[in-house]
Amino acid sequence: MTSLFRRFREREEGHVTTEFAIMVPILLVTLLSSVELGITTLRYSMLERSLDIVVRDIRLNTGYNPSHDEMVTRICQEATMLPDCETNLKLEMVALDPRNWTGIPNDTICTDQSLEVQPVTTFTQGTENQLMVLRACAKMAPLFPTTGLGSHFAKDESGDFAQVVTNAFVQEPR
Numbered sequence: 001m002t003s004l005f006r007r008f009r010e011r012e013e014g015h016v017t018t019e020f021a022i023m024v025p026i027l028l029v030t031l032l033s034s035v036e037l038g039i040t041t042l043r044y045s046m047l048e049r050s051l052d053i054v055v056r057d058i059r060l061n062t063g064y065n066p067s068h069d070e071m072v073t074r075i076c077q078e079a080t081m082l083p084d085c086e087t088n089l090k091l092e093m094v095a096l097d098p099r100n101w102t103g104i105p106n107d108t109i110c111t112d113q114s115l116e117v118q119p120v121t122t123f124t125q126g127t128e129n130q131l132m133v134l135r136a137c138a139k140m141a142p143l144f145p146t147t148g149l150g151s152h153f154a155k156d157e158s159g160d161f162a163q164v165v166t167n168a169f170v171q172e173p174r
Contacts, residue, residue, distance in 0.1 A: 033148030043081050048165045050078030051136050055167045088139040096131050110137035110162045128171055135166045
């Protein structure tokens with residue numbers, strides 16, 4: 001029996017298979033995580049760009065006060081990479097006083113598909129020369145929710161994670 005074990009130990013056949021079995025899962029997780037990171041970054045950039053475009057239109061069109069639903073529709077038209085955008089996008093617009101700064105509220109209100117009733121956000125239009133902070137929260141599902149980077153996202157009950165974009169502007173005088 002010892003001679004059989006010694007022969008088995010001295011043979012070098014199959015060592016490539018062992019290295020392959022160890023390295024391939026690591027390489028696949030790295031590949032899937034890089035794809036996840038690329039798509040997530042692209043979606044975030046599209047959301048940020050579309051919010052900038054819509055806010056710029058609001059600033060330039062003095063006296064134009066769009067509703068929450070109008071802004072969601074316009075943002076979703078610009079952000080073509082967001083899946084099910086009009087359902088998963090929530091906007092919050094608050095007026096802040098720059099002379100008596102209290103900061104932007106930390107609790108971002110987002111949609112939650114696991115809940116039957118969606119949370120209500122603050123959406124004030126503001127008055128002339130008032131500092132407005134507009135925050136958009138888009139919920140989306142990871143591409144690979146159980147592998148690599150997708151398994152480390154902070155997800156809600158429905159398995160979606162939030163991407164939050166903030167923009168500030170001043171209401172122009174009418």
